[in-house]
Amino acid sequence: MLRNTFLKNSVISTRRFLATSVKKQPSIGRFTGKPDPLTGKYTVSFIEGDGIGPEISQSVKDIFAAANVPITWEFCDVSPIFVNGLTTIPDPAVQSINKNLVALKGPLATPIGKGHRSLNLTLRKTFNLFANVRPAKSIKGFKTTYENVDLVLIRENTEGEYSGIEHVVAPGVVQSIKLITRDASERVIRYAFEYAKAIGRPRVVVVHKSTIQRLADGLFVNVAKELSEQYPDIKLETELIDNTVLKCVMQPDAYSDAVAVCPNLYGDILSDLNSGLSAGSLGLTPSANIGNEVSIFEAVHGSAPDIAGQNKANPTALLLSSVMMLEHMGLNEHASKIHNAVLNTIASSPENRTGDLGGTATTSSFTEAVIKNL
Amino acid sequence: MLRRLITKRTFVTSLQETILPKKYGGRYTVTLLPGDGVGKEITDSVISIFKAENIPIDWETVEISGLDNKENVKLAVESLKRNKIGLKGIWHTPADQVGHGSLNVALRKQLDIYANVAIFKSMEGVKTKIPDVDLVVIRENTEGEYSGLEHESVEGVVESLKISTKEKSARIARFAFDFAQKNGRHSVCAVHKANIMKLGDGLFRNTVTEIGAKEYPDIKTSSIIVDNASMQAVAKPHQFDVMVTPSMYGTILGNIGAALIGGPGLVAGANFSREYAVFEPGSRHVGLDIKGQNIANPTGMILSATLMLEHLGLKESANRISNAVKQVIAEGKHTTKDIGGKSTTTEFTDAIINKLANTPL
Numbered sequence: 001m002l003r004n005t006f007l008k009n010s011v012i013s014t015r016r017f018l019a020t021s022v023k024k025q026p027s028i029g030r031f032t033g034k035p036d037p038l039t040g041k042y043t044v045s046f047i048e049g050d051g052i053g054p055e056i057s058q059s060v061k062d063i064f065a066a067a068n069v070p071i072t073w074e075f076c077d078v079s080p081i082f083v084n085g086l087t088t089i090p091d092p093a094v095q096s097i098n099k100n101l102v103a104l105k106g107p108l109a110t111p112i113g114k115g116h117r118s119l120n121l122t123l124r125k126t127f128n129l130f131a132n133v134r135p136a137k138s139i140k141g142f143k144t145t146y147e148n149v150d151l152v153l154i155r156e157n158t159e160g161e162y163s164g165i166e167h168v169v170a171p172g173v174v175q176s177i178k179l180i181t182r183d184a185s186e187r188v189i190r191y192a193f194e195y196a197k198a199i200g201r202p203r204v205v206v207v208h209k210s211t212i213q214r215l216a217d218g219l220f221v222n223v224a225k226e227l228s229e230q231y232p233d234i235k236l237e238t239e240l241i242d243n244t245v246l247k248c249v250m251q252p253d254a255y256s257d258a259v260a261v262c263p264n265l266y267g268d269i270l271s272d273l274n275s276g277l278s279a280g281s282l283g284l285t286p287s288a289n290i291g292n293e294v295s296i297f298e299a300v301h302g303s304a305p306d307i308a309g310q311n312k313a314n315p316t317a318l319l320l321s322s323v324m325m326l327e328h329m330g331l332n333e334h335a336s337k338i339h340n341a342v343l344n345t346i347a348s349s350p351e352n353r354t355g356d357l358g359g360t361a362t363t364s365s366f367t368e369a370v371i372k373n374l
Numbered sequence: 375m376l377r378r379l380i381t382k383r384t385f386v387t388s389l390q391e392t393i394l395p396k397k398y399g400g401r402y403t404v405t406l407l408p409g410d411g412v413g414k415e416i417t418d419s420v421i422s423i424f425k426a427e428n429i430p431i432d433w434e435t436v437e438i439s440g441l442d443n444k445e446n447v448k449l450a451v452e453s454l455k456r457n458k459i460g461l462k463g464i465w466h467t468p469a470d471q472v473g474h475g476s477l478n479v480a481l482r483k484q485l486d487i488y489a490n491v492a493i494f495k496s497m498e499g500v501k502t503k504i505p506d507v508d509l510v511v512i513r514e515n516t517e518g519e520y521s522g523l524e525h526e527s528v529e530g531v532v533e534s535l536k537i538s539t540k541e542k543s544a545r546i547a548r549f550a551f552d553f554a555q556k557n558g559r560h561s562v563c564a565v566h567k568a569n570i571m572k573l574g575d576g577l578f579r580n581t582v583t584e585i586g587a588k589e590y591p592d593i594k595t596s597s598i599i600v601d602n603a604s605m606q607a608v609a610k611p612h613q614f615d616v617m618v619t620p621s622m623y624g625t626i627l628g629n630i631g632a633a634l635i636g637g638p639g640l641v642a643g644a645n646f647s648r649e650y651a652v653f654e655p656g657s658r659h660v661g662l663d664i665k666g667q668n669i670a671n672p673t674g675m676i677l678s679a680t681l682m683l684e685h686l687g688l689k690e691s692a693n694r695i696s697n698a699v700k701q702v703i704a705e706g707k708h709t710t711k712d713i714g715g716k717s718t719t720t721e722f723t724d725a726i727i728n729k730l731a732n733t734p735l
Contacts, residue, residue: 118569145503145609161536166573172540176574178519182530209622211467211476215524216534221469240469242629242659249608249633265567269601269626276605 026194029131029290031329033101035070042329045096046073049106051303052313057106059315059367060322063341066371069326069334074100078108080119087117089126097127097294102329104322105298109305117164120298124157129289129296130184131191132157132267133324136274136285141347142357149278150256151248154195155267156188156220157289162264180216180263185223191290192261193231204228205255206238207262207270220263241266245273252277271300283356284346286320288328297325311362314354316342319370341373348373395458395686402686405453405460406433407652410440411660412670412719413463419672419723420461420679426727429683429691440465440477440660447480454485454650459686461679462654466662478658479520485650488516488542489549490624492643492656493677494631499704500640500713507634509607509614511656512553513624514546515645520621538574538620543581549646550582550618551590561594562586565603565619565627578620604630625658632657637712639671642678644685653682668718671710673699676726698729 025031035042048057064071076093097103108119123129132155138148163179189206196204206224210217221238228236241262247254248270262270275285282301289296299317307313319342326335345352345366352369353359361369395402408417424431436453438446454460467476481487490513496506523535550562564582566575579597586595598606600623606613607630617627632638643656655674664670676699683692702708708725709715717725 121570161567162570164570166571168573172577174538174574174577176536176538176571178534178536180532180534208469209519209625210469212479212520212522213524213534214475215526216532219526219530219532238469242625245604245626245629246633246638246657246659249630250637265622268567269604269623272601273604273608273630276608280609282605 024198025328025330026191026198028191028194029292029295031102031295032293033329036072039070039072041070041072042102042331043072043074043100044325045076045093045100045103047076047078047093047103047105047108049299049303050109051107051305051308053106053108053303055309055311055313055363056299056315056318059363059370060104060318062367063319063338063370063374064322067334067338067341067374069331069338071331076103078119078123080122087119087122089119089122094126097296101294102325103294103296104318104325105296106318107299107301107303109303121162121164123296124289127289127291127294127296128158129291129294130156130158131188131290132271133195133288133290134267134271134274134285134300135324136271136278138278139284139343139346141343142279142353144278144280146249146252146277148256149252149274151252151274151278152195152199152201152259153267153271153274154188154192154259154261155271156184156262156264157267158264159184160264178213178216178263178265180219182219182223185220185263186227189220189224189227189261192259193227193234196234196259197231199259201257201259202233203235203237203258204231205244205258205260206236207241207244207260207266208238209241209266210238211240217263224261241270244270248273248277275300281356282317283314283354284316284320286317286324288321288324295325295328297321297328311364312355313363314356315363315367316346316354337374338370341370344373345369401430401432402459403432403434403457404682405450405457406435407450407460407462408435408437409463409654409660410466411464411662411665413660415666415668415670415719416655416672416675417461417463419719420676422723423676423695423726423730424679427691427695427730429688438465438477440467442477444475444477444480447477447484450481451484454481454652458650459682460650460652461675461682462652463675464654464658464660466660475522479522481652482515482645485647485652486516487645487647487650487652488514489546489646490515490643490656491553491645492624492628492631492641494628494635494641494656496635497640497673497700497703499706499709500636502634502636504611504634507611507631509611509631510553510557510559510616511624511627511631512546512550512616512618513628514542514618514620516621517542518620518622536571536574538577540577540581543578544585546618547582547585548589550616551586551593554593554616555590559593559615561596561615562590563603563614563617564595564597565600565617565623566597567600567623568597569599575620582618600626603627607631608634628657637671639674639710639712640677641674642681643674644678644681651682651685653678653685668720669711670719671712672719672723673703694730694733694735695726698726698733702726702729 165177638657641656
């Protein structure tokens, strides 16, 4: 989604060009929300998150205001409540997101090792966000160890190893169940094909380990093979996760023309691996969680409580997620304007980069620089 | 690496020391399982080098293929039971649901070969993006996602069981800490996904960190979530020393490691049970696509074979051979295609043999 024709063609005069190059969206999970007829503005639910969340959210709000994006924010509190021992999102937040059909989300702290389910997982389950889209692309002007990384990964988001079905069979013996269903596999693989079609990539690569999990991953692979008959223009490849990992790290540009799709856990690992390749961290990685009705766009990095409130955090991941959100909503002009401003700011000089990218900028000075570049 | 490998038997901890491989007339018999793909070519390379060096080893070759009847794995099992030590290539596992599962897994299970060690160390002369990588991945081989327990409850709904046990987690944890201690390494990091699989991976993580804190106070113990570990490993691999993992995460980190040092052909590895030691390349790629072309890089297999020599107490020979391999690669005149050279497998092997011939004992 972040493949950017605009960067290359920025010389070409603006308006006409923008009008003709409207980003195509996959046919599944399309945004159906309408702007408020009185103001002409869309309402978007905003989960600012914990730790550095409020700071990086402020940056998004400032930049959106400066760019005159026709959006009104509706703030949501998702502090978990427990209903019958289950992690649950407060009702007002659920209502807000169901009404607006779209949300932007900062990082939420998930306590490790405590009994309850992670809030991120709860959000995905509550709104049935079946596909997680994770583009990872090198940023021009910001040099990292790996070059020309341009990976797109789609992860099944609702089942697999994250089914949450586990039990102690006998003391010291645990069974964790990985659940793979035809329905969920079909839904996410179809989305991957549609996504590849929309962004013009000719290959879909299904990543699996069906040599070992012959039934579970085997089902996932078989569903992909069946579906591929409906997409004769897109080449389907199936690849063992061993090979994908090896090739991805040795030669990331081998996947620049592909969309990868995989079951939940592999997707989780590979998407972070991809971010390691494109940026060396999660600080520049946007992500979208797509459902049939609702979609939530989020920064995937942690809430970094150690630097919270110090004006040090890098808001790029949340900004790039908000760009994906604008594209999803069809606000392509605003999307590309903000996208270019963010990338140009990072590329301009270390003074305009935050500490995690080896620069000296603060959250607020970075934000100002982006606004100047708008 | 691997000083005092002869004491490796104590990896087994708490259980009785078993007998080392037997030596008859001053010679050892070693089970040779060439495997599929490039297996034959790269084990031939080892055979030639060992012959040139007069290594006191007789090979007992068991040629079976991953495409064969699964029952054939018995032949390998019986041979290993006799010899207690083996050198192995990788058997191919077809990625479809007809036929049988992985022979590699079957062998490991039948002999309870629970610990897999893979060593990822940068080599002079191999171009990589990040220099001086030196990490070890120790992987539980017998349970976890590789349990092979799966069923289709109703059509279109498959459950795959991942089994985690306290006993096996503790066993691999002790193995990892012993390994670290004996090889002068300072930290062991448990890789897990306990934020999601709270019980299963939680058990693994807690077992490793508890054993580390209680029994190995001189080794630093830590833990990391697998997705973060993967990201960190490609960006900043130097922070890791020994990583201990359930089976699936080991596959992933192992392939990252292989990519970091320049390819799967360079990785040395070994597998241990209480009684048996099977040495095989640390990166388990079959290489079907380059089979029979005489272009495979045998380095990983040769280095695995030198680990085997150390295990047998033939340390001097092990050092001689591994030094020769490293020198030939560093000189860069006779290297294989995968690391930017032009030589064939046999030319590379001959260069090593020449190097050895010109190195005084």
